[in-house]
Amino acid sequence: MNHSYPWLRSIARVISFLAACTLLGFYINELTLILLIGVFGLLGWHYWRLYRLNHWLWHSKKISPPTARGIWSHIYQGIYGANLKSRNKRKALGEIIRRFRQGSEALPDAAIIVDGCGDITWCNRLARIELGLSWPDDMGKKVYECINDKQFVSFYHANSFAQPIEIISPINPNKVLELRVVPYEDEQLMVLFRDVTRLTQIEKMRKDFVANVSHELKTPLTVINGYLEMLPLNGDVPEPMMVKAISEMRTQSLRMQSLIEELLVLSRIEASTERAFEKLVNVPQLLWQIQIEAEALNRDRKHKLFFDISPILYVYGNENELRSAFSNLIFNGIHYTPNGGVIEVKWGLEGKQVKFSVKDNGEGIASEHIKRLTERFYRVDKARSRTTGGSGLGLSIVKHVLSHHNSVLNIESKLGKGSTFSCCFSPEQTYIVEKPIGTL
Numbered sequence: 001m002n003h004s005y006p007w008l009r010s011i012a013r014v015i016s017f018l019a020a021c022t023l024l025g026f027y028i029n030e031l032t033l034i035l036l037i038g039v040f041g042l043l044g045w046h047y048w049r050l051y052r053l054n055h056w057l058w059h060s061k062k063i064s065p066p067t068a069r070g071i072w073s074h075i076y077q078g079i080y081g082a083n084l085k086s087r088n089k090r091k092a093l094g095e096i097i098r099r100f101r102q103g104s105e106a107l108p109d110a111a112i113i114v115d116g117c118g119d120i121t122w123c124n125r126l127a128r129i130e131l132g133l134s135w136p137d138d139m140g141k142k143v144y145e146c147i148n149d150k151q152f153v154s155f156y157h158a159n160s161f162a163q164p165i166e167i168i169s170p171i172n173p174n175k176v177l178e179l180r181v182v183p184y185e186d187e188q189l190m191v192l193f194r195d196v197t198r199l200t201q202i203e204k205m206r207k208d209f210v211a212n213v214s215h216e217l218k219t220p221l222t223v224i225n226g227y228l229e230m231l232p233l234n235g236d237v238p239e240p241m242m243v244k245a246i247s248e249m250r251t252q253s254l255r256m257q258s259l260i261e262e263l264l265v266l267s268r269i270e271a272s273t274e275r276a277f278e279k280l281v282n283v284p285q286l287l288w289q290i291q292i293e294a295e296a297l298n299r300d301r302k303h304k305l306f307f308d309i310s311p312i313l314y315v316y317g318n319e320n321e322l323r324s325a326f327s328n329l330i331f332n333g334i335h336y337t338p339n340g341g342v343i344e345v346k347w348g349l350e351g352k353q354v355k356f357s358v359k360d361n362g363e364g365i366a367s368e369h370i371k372r373l374t375e376r377f378y379r380v381d382k383a384r385s386r387t388t389g390g391s392g393l394g395l396s397i398v399k400h401v402l403s404h405h406n407s408v409l410n411i412e413s414k415l416g417k418g419s420t421f422s423c424c425f426s427p428e429q430t431y432i433v434e435k436p437i438g439t440l
């Protein structure tokens, strides 16, 4: 667009117009009148143009300017050009805001922008979901009134934002949110909330785990220490006392050993990166071996043990892990069933799936305990479980093994009637052999 205007030509035009008026004035001998008419005509024409400009600026919906000539055409084009420029700028600005909004909506955290007076000026979608803010109703409200958490309110007023804090979600008491305040220019604050429920759970599990392991190891160590302190360093020890001390210390050290072995098994399974489905496991053979061990364990308990094992069903998996899981379930049946009970172990097809189950008619488990049984160190009756030598890790191992084999542990139990522990393997994971290898 040409920005310079031919002023000289325009002035020349006005001068020529006035010269023509002067000539005409001389000619008809009315110079003053004709000049006045000419000047007022010129003025009127410009006023008319000003009126059109004003109308276009304030009342017309048209963006393009009305047609005009001379200086007015130049002015219209100038205004129109400036208008277009600012429209484009506004468009670009709108695009930047839209992108910023999209970016902040994609944030994995809930975000709120607060001004120097504590008023909410903006929040993203997650803030509405996680903190229960409603938009635009909460715009301009005080942030500490909308998130009415005692800890947050005092943190906000303390005005010291170096460290994040953790608060309970205002809309879900089971959620923990980490809150971080980032001040930026013009006293604006960005308040970010991150869901750290899982992290706090893991941290709690870690603390519980350390406390549990220490507790489990402390008890046998205390017993061993107690006996060691009772035994004189030199001099004779009465034989009955010696026998009791040695036997008790042996039991306790075996307990510690088995606890540590189970912990190692558990951590090995958890850390295992081995693909479970590469090797075919001869499960019938494995269960017959466990049957021999179970019968030895059952010698004093006098349970009736029934093993119903299909010899043709193999599974793709890890033999040691499966041995550990199946033996844990079978030995638990023996341990937690009063003497003379009935324990049935089955390995066979159920529909298209292959099912392993251990059914006992023991004491059963109350429903409130069932969902917690696979937690580490969880025992229904701690005192009783210790006398059986249980560490509370067995079912935790079973759960991990089964999850490594894409299966889950099902527990059905009725107090006083008995329990059934079972798991299934999908047809893709199993293999039906034509000629079974080996029998009991």
Ligand code: ADP
Pocket (backbone or CB within 6 Å): 328, 332, 333, 336, 337, 360, 362, 363, 364, 365, 373, 378, 379, 380, 381, 385, 389, 390, 391, 392, 393, 394, 395, 396, 419
């Ligand atoms: P433990 O080493 O103490 O046996 P487990 O993880 O194997 O630990 O079992 C957890 C708890 O589940 C046991 O302490 C026991 O209270 C309960 N439990 C396991 N199996 C049975 C069962 N067949 N009948 C009754 N209770 C059982």
